[in-house]
Amino acid sequence: xxxxxxxxxxxxxxxxxxxxxxxxxxxxxxxxxxxxxxxxxxxxxxxxxxxxxxxxxxxxxxxxxxxxxxxxxxxxxxxxxxxxxxxxxxxxxxxxxxxxxxxxxxxxxxxxxxxxxxxxxxxxxxxxxxxxxxxxxxxxxxxxxxxxxxxxxxxxxxxxxxxxxxxxxxxxxxxxxxxxxxxxxxxxxxxxxxxxxxxxxxxxxxxxxxxxxxxxxxxxxxxxxxxxxxxxxxxxxxxxxxxxxxxxxxxxxxxxxxxxxxxxxxxxxxxxxxxxxxxxxxxxxxxxxxxxxxxxxxxxxxxxxxxxxxxxxxxxxxxxxxxxxxxxxxxxxxxxxxxxxxxxxxxxxxxxxxxxxxxxxxxxxxx
Numbered sequence: 001x002x003x004x005x006x007x008x009x010x011x012x013x014x015x016x017x018x019x020x021x022x023x024x025x026x027x028x029x030x031x032x033x034x035x036x037x038x039x040x041x042x043x044x045x046x047x048x049x050x051x052x053x054x055x056x057x058x059x060x061x062x063x064x065x066x067x068x069x070x071x072x073x074x075x076x077x078x079x080x081x082x083x084x085x086x087x088x089x090x091x092x093x094x095x096x097x098x099x100x101x102x103x104x105x106x107x108x109x110x111x112x113x114x115x116x117x118x119x120x121x122x123x124x125x126x127x128x129x130x131x132x133x134x135x136x137x138x139x140x141x142x143x144x145x146x147x148x149x150x151x152x153x154x155x156x157x158x159x160x161x162x163x164x165x166x167x168x169x170x171x172x173x174x175x176x177x178x179x180x181x182x183x184x185x186x187x188x189x190x191x192x193x194x195x196x197x198x199x200x201x202x203x204x205x206x207x208x209x210x211x212x213x214x215x216x217x218x219x220x221x222x223x224x225x226x227x228x229x230x231x232x233x234x235x236x237x238x239x240x241x242x243x244x245x246x247x248x249x250x251x252x253x254x255x256x257x258x259x260x261x262x263x264x265x266x267x268x269x270x271x272x273x274x275x276x277x278x279x280x281x282x283x284x285x286x287x288x289x290x291x292x293x294x295x296x297x298x299x300x301x302x303x304x305x306x307x308x309x310x311x312x313x314x315x316x317x318x319x320x321x322x323x324x325x326x327x328x329x330x331x332x333x334x335x336x337x338x339x340x341x342x343x344x345x346x347x348x349x350x351x352x353x354x355x356x357x358x359x360x361x362x363x364x365x366x367x
Contacts, residue, residue: 028052033090033126034339039079042340042347053088053123053130054101060110060133061101065145065360066333067124068094069346070153070182071246071269072297076122077343083122084298092124093297096139096148097360100128108133115139119152119304121297125339127359134305137312140320143328150328150354151319154182156304157268157296158190159311161244165294166264170195172241175231175258177251179216180207182354183268185329187244188214193318193325196242199234201227203349210352214329231258239263249273256283267293329353 028051035048055061073091075081083089096117099110110116116136123129139148161183162168174191178184179200191198192215199218200211208219218234220227231240239260245251246269255265265284284291296304318325331351334342336359346355 031127032336034092034336035090036077039077042077042343045077045340045343047337047339050126052128055103055130057103057105058107058132058134059103059130060099060106060116060136061103061128061130062095062097062116062118063100063360064095064124064127064129065097065358066095066149067092067357067359068149068153068182069342069355069357070094071271071346074343074347087121088123088129090123090126090129092122092126092129093120094118094149094152094154095120095124095129095359096145096151101130103130106133108136110136115145115148117148117152119156119296119308125336125357132301132305134301135308137308137316140316142320142324145360146330146333146356146358147328149356150182150330153296154354155186155190155315155328156307156311158183158186158244159315160296160307161266161268161294162187162190162194162196162242163310163314164307165292166242166244166266168194168196168242172196173231173235173238173260174198174242174244175227175240176200176211176216176244177247178202178271179211179219180352182329183244183246184211185214185353188216189326190315191215193315199231199240207352210329226254228254228257235260242266244268246270247272249275252276252280253278253283256280256287256289259287259289262288262290264290264292267291268295331355333358 030049031052033050035046036044038044070093072081076091099112099114117139118131119135174196176184176187176198180202188198188211198216200216201220201222202208203223211219220230240258241260241263243255243265245267248270250272331353333356336357342355
């Protein structure tokens with residue numbers, strides 16, 4: 001029987017000891033999961049054996065084949081972004097795998113071994129995770145589990161920002177910051193799908209080339225040129241109708257300068273800091289601009305369920321078209337045992353697209 005390797009604190013905020021785990025293992029099935037003893041760097045991620053979750057009423061147990069990294073994972077590892085109350089303390093916001101168990105009171109026709117992907121509030125860095133059935137999405141037959149794992153959090157975030165928050169319209173110019181990362185690559189493709197015109201910022205020529213290949217009409221290397229001037233040149237001085245911003249503080253003045261009159265600045269991250277100094281309100285007021293802030297993880301189950309249904313109706317079929325209108329972009333894959341290296345790769349800002357963690361051996365994955 002697998003066992004916990006050492007006594008300690010794992011899965012932030014919960015204290016257990018070896019005797020508790022030993023007693024649990026006598027009646028609970030076990031699984032491998034990535035745990036955190038002490039908030040800090042990637043070296044604090046520890047692979048352990050812990051009790052497997054049991055699906056509650058309305059939940060489905062997933063055998064995880066692949067998970068994907070998100071920036072929120074890095075913050076949670078450092079103790080800066082705890083999960084919502086009542087959710088798993090294990091890091092990980094999106095997975096793909098097969099149905100392994102069914103809770104009571106399910107409304108859908110889920111069956112064992114169904115191929116699914118899921119949006120999570122936590123629990124993804126593990127061999128099993130229990131998920132409300134409303135957050136399950138069937139995996140298109142032409143996608144592998146690694147490709148599917150790259151979809152739920154990143155694509156639902158991008159879909160939410162464009163459709164639910166910004167309410168993007170056909171022909172509008174959408175400025176997407178970090179256009180070669182997970183949410184950025186999804187936003188570029190979805191903007192095109194909805195008839196909008198995406199332009200992006202990124203930090204290298206290779207990242208800009210990727211974004212343009214996915215459908216970006218223009219791209220600006222923020223390390224070498226002014227994206228403000230680029231956006232004004234592209235729009236004939238009008239500015240962007242929508243800005244999708246995960247940078248925040250350090251970009252605020254450039255964002256306001258890039259924004260069209262009556263434009264919508266959608267803030268969903270603060271990688272560039274939270275503090276703002278200067279006449280933000282006055283400049284936004286002069287443009288009649290709207291600052292819209294949104295997170296997904298802390299939303300209600302009903303909101304997420306509505307989002308999943310809308311995404312399944314409007315976007316999911318496009319992953320199966322020949323050729324596919326939408327496609328997940330994968331930067332690299334790591335084994336679950338190498339999760340620390342995966343975090344280091346993301347922290348170095350080297351990725352273009354999603355970083356995937358394989359949980360089930362590659363030989364078991366079916367396209």
